[in-house]
Amino acid sequence: MRPADTPDSGEEHFHELRHGFGTWMFLALLFADRDCMPVQFPHLNETNEWLSKRAKLKAALFRHMNPTRKYAFLLARLLGHSSPATTLENYVHVADYLLSVFLAESELMRPDPALIRRFSGHPESTWRSWEAQSGINAIPVRLWSRRNHGSLAQASKSESEQDQGRLRKNTDNWVDRTWDFLYRPQTGNEDLASLLQRYGFDEKEVKGFRDRAEYLAGLHLSEDKFRHEMEPPVPVSQHPKSEIRLNCPRRPRGVRGQVTGELQEALHKMSEKDHFLKLMRDALTSYVRNIGRENFVRFTDLSTAREVRQFVYFIKLLGVPRTNIRFVSGDSAVNSEHQKNWHSALRVDIEPCPRAGDYGPKSAISIRPKEQLNRNISVGSAAFCFLLVMAFVVFGELPARQGSVERV
Numbered sequence: 001m002r003p004a005d006t007p008d009s010g011e012e013h014f015h016e017l018r019h020g021f022g023t024w025m026f027l028a029l030l031f032a033d034r035d036c037m038p039v040q041f042p043h044l045n046e047t048n049e050w051l052s053k054r055a056k057l058k059a060a061l062f063r064h065m066n067p068t069r070k071y072a073f074l075l076a077r078l079l080g081h082s083s084p085a086t087t088l089e090n091y092v093h094v095a096d097y098l099l100s101v102f103l104a105e106s107e108l109m110r111p112d113p114a115l116i117r118r119f120s121g122h123p124e125s126t127w128r129s130w131e132a133q134s135g136i137n138a139i140p141v142r143l144w145s146r147r148n149h150g151s152l153a154q155a156s157k158s159e160s161e162q163d164q165g166r167l168r169k170n171t172d173n174w175v176d177r178t179w180d181f182l183y184r185p186q187t188g189n190e191d192l193a194s195l196l197q198r199y200g201f202d203e204k205e206v207k208g209f210r211d212r213a214e215y216l217a218g219l220h221l222s223e224d225k226f227r228h229e230m231e232p233p234v235p236v237s238q239h240p241k242s243e244i245r246l247n248c249p250r251r252p253r254g255v256r257g258q259v260t261g262e263l264q265e266a267l268h269k270m271s272e273k274d275h276f277l278k279l280m281r282d283a284l285t286s287y288v289r290n291i292g293r294e295n296f297v298r299f300t301d302l303s304t305a306r307e308v309r310q311f312v313y314f315i316k317l318l319g320v321p322r323t324n325i326r327f328v329s330g331d332s333a334v335n336s337e338h339q340k341n342w343h344s345a346l347r348v349d350i351e352p353c354p355r356a357g358d359y360g361p362k363s364a365i366s367i368r369p370k371e372q373l374n375r376n377i378s379v380g381s382a383a384f385c386f387l388l389v390m391a392f393v394v395f396g397e398l399p400a401r402q403g404s405v406e407r408v
Contacts, residue, residue, distance in 0.1 A: 022079055022091030027051070029071040030098060032058035089198055096141045103137045116140060121261030174268065175259055175390045181206065182213055182248040182393070183231065210247070212393045216288055217247045227291060228389060249389045252382040259387045260377055266318050267391050276317070277395070282307075283314035284392040285399075293358055295381040296328065296366035305345040308365065312346065320373045322348055329353055330364035338362050 024047065031037055032054045041048055059065055061074060072084035081087050088095065113136045120127050120139050130138045181199050184190060196202060201209075219227040229250040270276040286307055290297045299308050315325060327346065331338045332353040339350040342365050353359045359366045372378045379387075 018079065019091050019093065022075060022087060023093045024050070025078070026071065026075055026092045027094050027098070028054040028057055029061075029075070033065075033067060086194075100137045100141045103140065122265065123262055126265075173264075174394060175264055175387060178209060178390060178394050179248065179251060182209060183246070186246050186248065209393050212396055212398060213247045213249070215398055216249065216389065216392065217245075219288065221292060228288065249386060249393070252380065252386050258379075259383050260379060262377055263318060263373075263379070263384075263387055267387075267395070270317060271395055279310065279314060279317075280391070280395060281397050283311045284388060284396045286311050287388050288392050288396070291385065292360075292366070294368070295385045296326075296359070296368045298360050298364055298366045300360065301363035302341055302345060305342075308346065308367070311367065315367075315369055318373070319377065320369050324370045324373060326366075326368050326370060327351060328359055328366045328368075329362075330360045330366070331362040336362070 028051055031051070037051060055065070062068065062070075072088060075092075076082075076084040076087040079087055079091060116136055116139050117124075117127050117131075120143060127139050130142050177199050181195060181201060184195060185192065192203075192206075196206065216228045217226070217230050221227040231246040231248045231250050233245050267280070270280045286299075287297055290299060292298050297311065312322070312325065316322065325348075327342070327348050328351045329336065329339045329342065330353055332355065333339075334352050336352070339352065342350050350365070353362075368381065369384065371380060373384075
């Protein structure tokens, strides 16, 4: 291993042999029933010689040459894992290559290109770029690769840059990954080390996630109501009468609860530039502190006009035009002085307060994007709220002073 090691990759470890064994063994077993390997590795002579004996390897392990679906189970047993999931997620590093090979060769396994593009969850510019590089099969391969592999920051970067870099390079499904990580430790018995390895986070990142989730769980809307809904408590198996209160934002259900990939990608793009990252953090702080009933964000009076403009600009950066944002006054009178003042400050049309609903004092303004965010994106208000709450968990910053439960 030493000749193959580079200065940037760190010292070699014997544990790398387990990864090599898992990777090459899985490759050999999957191609054991085939006459030839579809792609050779010309610079790995000894490996190619070993792969050429893959049929004999299968016969020795299974004692037969019949087709089987137990390759992953056998490999997991050889590595000492209780489940193939652990093996495939952490020790097999050719799944993207195998996916591309089998999709290309099997008409039954290859979906229609239009379906691949449609369900990639990415804008047209993104999947066109992937397809131009390596064909239609590049789309599912890229999605698999981004979802399952964390990125290692360069050794020359500072610790904080490494933390931000890892998150920014894992742009796909970062909402799901972070939510799963918050949820699983509270509802299962998996140890932290294995969870960190599975999701590609480190302990410092995880502490930030948990601290911000705990902060959200403590924000009150009123004396007896919390501002942010968390997942319902779960029973403790050892103590049937006890429950654990989860600090994990409640996930919306159904089709209307789905968070689109375009919005996730837009937030990640903002995080890649320092000036947008600061704007996003400030706007997310405004959001989680001021979100109220019916998912409106309420600002109390004109003294917050600058904060309101900043929040509206953030919504526009997500791709929502001003015409698709509702501005509701706390005053029910038509063309009241408060509405005129807000119109002058924001240069938008202000709706009078509806008869039903709580929109704060007359001086307040409540803001919420419509469900049709733009021509291409429609999202339920609960899903949009969930996305921004998770964005605060991942990218946000806690207030400078932390004390008792905050009343907002």
